[in-house]
Amino acid sequence: MVKPSVSTVTRRWPAAVEAQLAESYGAVLNTSDKPLSPTANCATRSGTMTPCCRR
Numbered sequence: 371m372v373k374p375s376v377s378t379v380t381r382r383w384p385a386a387v388e389a390q391l392a393e394s395y396g397a398v399l400n401t402s403d404k405p406l407s408p409t410a411n412c413a414t415r416s417g418t419m420t421p422c423c424r425r
Contacts, residue, residue, distance in 0.1 A: 380406055 373396050379388065382403040391397040400406060 378406075378411065380411070 373394065375396055378398045378400065379391055380400050382388070382400070383391070388399055392399065
């Protein structure tokens with residue numbers, strides 16, 4: 371069965387929540403908890419079906 375996808379979790383969440391997101395949805399976590407630039411945000415979505423807006 372294919373897992374539903376959460377592309378990127380951009381901010382830190384409680385450890386238990388992050389673990390569940392990674393396990394159940396294959397989420398990419400921003401472990402540094404620093405804001406992502408638009409370029410970095412789009413790079414984390416590479417290969418996913420999540421749209422990335424470009425200006």
